[in-house]
Amino acid sequence: MKTHLPPKQITAVDPQHPMHPATRALDGGLRPDPITGAIAPSISMSVNNVFTPGGSSFSADGVGDLTDLPYLYARWTNPTVRDLERRLASLESAEDALATATGVAAIAATFLSLLKSGDHLIISDVCYAGAYELATRILPGFGIEVTPVNLSNLDALKAALRPNTKLIHAESPCNPLLRLTDLAALAEIAKAAGVITSVDSTLATPVITQPLSHGFDLVIHSLTKFMNGHGDALGGAVIGSKELISRIRASSGVYLGAALSAQNAWLILRGIDTLFPRLRTASENAMQLAAYLQAHPKVLAVTYPGLANHPQRDLAARQMTLPGGMITFQTADPEAVSQKMAARFRVMHYAFSLGHQRSICVHIGTDDIMASTYRMTGESLADYKRFAGEGVFRLSVGLEDVRDLIEDLDRALAD
Ligand SMILES: Cc1ncc(COP(=O)(O)O)c(C=O)c1O
Structure with missing residues (x-):
């Protein structure tokens, strides 16, 4: 039977003709399905996908770069989850994203991937309770030093920096105070000290603030909130450079086991259409x-x-x-x-x-x-x-x- 389906189109965003952010919320590189012509993204529920023997590493070390196929196993990634990751990266003008089962899983994946025994974490003294409790109650048990600091006070931040400070985790606006952190000023201090920065931007969303454009290294979202926006799916994400996201995915992304389900990825993609x-x-x-x-x-x-x-x-x-x-x-x-x-x-x-x-x-x-x-x-x-x-x-x-x-x-x- 003769079909009139459109040819497969390029999914990469053309840097010569960048779309405006509100358009990218609906797109992020998504094109009609090359086989069926479907405009709405399909949902891929498969846990495993066939691949050509010999080309892939058996260990999770081999999953650092997931930009290209093959998809092997859904805890590493899945086509629908990957569609969501591409859309998130596009919205935050980032190279890559890792989607997780919850917002707390994205925070935990970031902390556990970037910090080891002997390292020091500075965390906003007011931030989502789960993130704060993870940092102050669980991380010290792994030998990680943690200092809560009012990150709206940049002198307090400077005073808290130590030679072993590896990560500063901010939240703006912070929950529940709606206090803000000056992201550009904080990023400048952190860069001078060689410290990685992450910010939970759940309350802002990329519609309101794009932390990477202010010099932050990583932006974290609870997708459960405004991003999905319908109160019917848990999800989280950490978004940033290919190098940092690969590090987080290859360690905690895989071994924490907090993979986002394809069904929730699909619901969140649909939610983001109207962000x-x-x-x-x-x-x-x-x-x-x-x-x-x-x-x-x-x-x-x-x-x-x-x-x-x-x-x-x-x-x-x-x-x-x-x-x-x-x-x-x-x-x-x-x-x-x-x-x-x-x-x-x-x-x-x-x-x-x-x-x-x-x-x-x-x-x-x-x-x-x-x-x-x-x-x-x-x-x-x-x-x-x-x-x-x-x-x-x-x-x-x-x-x-x-x-x-x-x-x-x-x-x-x-x-
Ligand atoms: C700012 C912020 N970050 C992270 C989270 C955690 O998100 P989740 O419930 O998806 O793990 C929440 C939840 O309320 C939140 O408000």
């Missing part, structure tokens, strides 16, 4: 909600990078193309307000997680998080409280009509 319009809508809604909350008599304080009173407003304007979908706010008697939210919300949900299409709110008490995770004192605690007081409601703004979100907050904040 730009989702982030624009979430930012627009969040800007209106932040202004509403700021004017509400029961609200004591609001932190949002789009507000003129954000303590790092200039940095936000320099480093973020949109203010994003995350807001924190403080009220008196947060326990009672939490109860009212859970009982009275019609549209939002009182729940953990963030970056989904539906709005989510949760209270994070300062005493609670100090007891469970950070255990800060002195200047670190004072800075935490400058942003969060005795606790914040962390609001992840979704894509609903903002009038319904305001009504929900009105109901929850009423007597």
Whole structure:
């Protein structure tokens, strides 16, 4: 039978005609399937793929460069996962990416690949609790020294550097404070000291900030959040140079065993198709909600990078193309307000997680998080409280009509 399928097209991005980022979110080198002509990416569920004997190494050492076929075994990589990795690299203007089963797996893969006994890690003194706990509770057991530092304070960073410092791990905006780190300034200090830098950019996404363009070596995402954006798949990624990603993939990528499933890779690819319009809508809604909350008599304080009173407003304007979908706010008697939210919300949900299409709110008490995770004192605690007081409601703004979100907050904040 005669077919009229298009010829196979080149998947590499043409550097002479680079596409704009919002277009790359839908593309990243993806072309119609050369056999069926399908426009939507196919899902390859196969665990193993045939290969020509003799050409491949049996050991994981041979998986350093996975740019070319053959795919051998899905814990090393898989065609659908590789489609996602290419799209992520394209969005962050990077050479390569490693996708993992969760965001924490991407962080763990980075730490365990780049650090060994006797090395020193500097980690943001406020970052995703799982990353902080992994660094401060688990890594020291492997002989790795760890120092939490307020990375918004570059003098504190300089003072913490040691001859054996191998990695600085930042998060901007950081969860839950929405405090920012000056990525370009930090990268300059790290480069002068010969230290690798990684930043968790989950709350920003490549729509808002591209950390590699500010001089960072690695960018990490929990794909579970804004990148997938639909609250129905866990995933993570670390993105950077071919050399660093090969190192991470060949060690922890393979031996941690936290491979992303093809099904979740496919869902996340579909989520990324709408990343730009989702982030624009979430930012627009969040800007209106932040202004509403700021004017509400029961609200004591609001932190949002789009507000003129954000303590790092200039940095936000320099480093973020949109203010994003995350807001924190403080009220008196947060326990009672939490109860009212859970009982009275019609549209939002009182729940953990963030970056989904539906709005989510949760209270994070300062005493609670100090007891469970950070255990800060002195200047670190004072800075935490400058942003969060005795606790914040962390609001992840979704894509609903903002009038319904305001009504929900009105109901929850009423007597
Ligand atoms: C900033 C940030 N990084 C990493 C993670 C961990 O992601 P995952 O749950 O996909 O492991 C989270 C989860 O909330 C997060 O908020």
